[in-house]
Amino acid sequence: MGRAPCCDKANVKRGPWSPEEDAKLKSYIEEHGTGGNWIALPQKIGLKRCGKSCRLRWLNYLRPNIKHGGFSEEEDNIICSLYVNIGSRWSIIAAQLPGRTDNDIKNYWNTKLKKKILGKQRKEHHAQARRVGGLKQEIKRESEDLMLPVGVISRTPHWPHEQNSWPIPVANAYCDLNNQTSPIVHIPDTTVTATMNSQYSSFDISLTQDQLYPSTVNTITTDTCHTSNVFQGFGNFSSDLACVDPQHIDGSSERLFYGMESMEIGNGSTNTTSTESTSWGDISSLVYPPLVSHYESCQQRILPQEVTFDGSSYFAMQTQ
DNA sequence: AAGAATTTCAACCGCCCGGCA
DNA sequence: TTGCCGGGCGGTTGAAATTCT
Incomplete structure (x- = not known):
């Protein structure tokens, strides 16, 4: 009823x-x-x-002090960065922009900002495609651009429980997998084992805790680690905006796209993928420079690689 | 100039959550 | 403990405005 x-x-x-x-x-x-x-x-x-x-x-x-329209470049940046990190939590985003309402920001994002950014992104893709070559990739990306660009994130990240406690779960996408085999990462009260499938391929990560929050991940320690930020500890691997939504971990394997890599997260199994389209898919190729300080270095290491995702194949950019 | 197509944005819908009896 | 109620939120709709042909 x-x-x-x-x-x-x-x-x-x-x-x-x-x-x-x-x-x-x-x-x-x-x-x-x-x-x-x-x-x-x-x-x-x-x-x-x-x-x-x-x-x-x-x-x-x-309500007094409401601003309509006329979003500044700075506000654009704030919206973008927060969207990349927390997704469509418009009320939270609005809280960072005095005078703006969640509805206003939502409308602005959906009607203008998203297109503006995707337009920029598409230009970059064109330029990149010319550099890398490969007509197939270009055509594929064109058609998939707004649907599921592969390469960054397709998962809704998990927002820390205490909003005051966030660090924005941002990390960088530079990944040097050379010389790394199977780092074992220790989190208090649990263990995360990361296994490299291949030098440039996906990680298979077994989570033995129920939930993995960014705040928790920050406490990861490992002998081989020299990275900082979220998912630190995977050797020289660092993640771009790699947050894990605990709702999607339980009992199923997840493919988490991050940075220029993709990795699979599961509870022991390594070859199943469970996916659902989220709002992240729409902007997954969006990388906001201030949040990804190593983005440029990533771009210089890009190699196209065909990956299977949700039964379809896509071209992902793999770092070199 | 006019009709079609597209964009914008205010408002609504329905779900979720927390407080309370 | 349970169920109800209201507030809050994100997604969607549709009318009005604008742009295009």
Whole structure:
């Protein structure tokens, strides 16, 4: 059985707000506050609106100090970097941008910023394809560009439980697998074993803990490690935005794309892939320079490699 | 100039979560 | 402990505005 509606939809007005309604709502809230009960609010004011609608109108439009449009370059950068790191948590992103609402940022991202960035990215792909050569790769990438660009991330990262405690889970994509075979990485109370399949191929990682958070991963120690940031410890391997969503680890193997590499995470098995499309797929080739300081060095090591993903093959960029 | 196509963005929908009785 | 309720959130819709042909 479905949930009861929050209001009688037959008796509430819907659609655009009139200036009169805006004025009523604004003056009431400025004078009395919301009273902690949005559902009851419209009745008090005499508005034939759903309480949720009032809340939305207030938060997204009537609230003081709201900015609309005109996103600055700096705001673009903040949105991009946060999106890359935490995904479509618009309310969290909005909290970092005073005067902006989650709805505004969401709309801005979906309508402008994403295209702007993908446009830049596509230009880079063109240039790169010319350098690397290979018509097949270029055609493939063109068609897949907005669907599942391979090379960075296709997973929703896990956000640390305490929002105050984040470091943004950022790391770099430089990966030198030479001379590394099977690093064993120790995390307190657990062990993560990473096995290289081949020099430039995927990692198979067995997780023996239920959840692997960025904050936890930061405590990884290993003898062979010299990297910092998330997933430090895999020899000379460092990850680009490699966060693990614990919801997707349990009982199944995951392919986590990161940086210019891909790696597979599972609970012991090494050859199954479980995938689902997430919003990360849309921007997975997006690398925001300030967050990926070694990106340029990565680019210089790129080799195309065909990989199988979700039953289809794609061309991933592998570092050299 | 007009119709079609595309873009923008306010608003809605439905799910999830936490507080509370 | 359980179920209800309201707040909050992300995804989606659709009308209006804008651009293109």
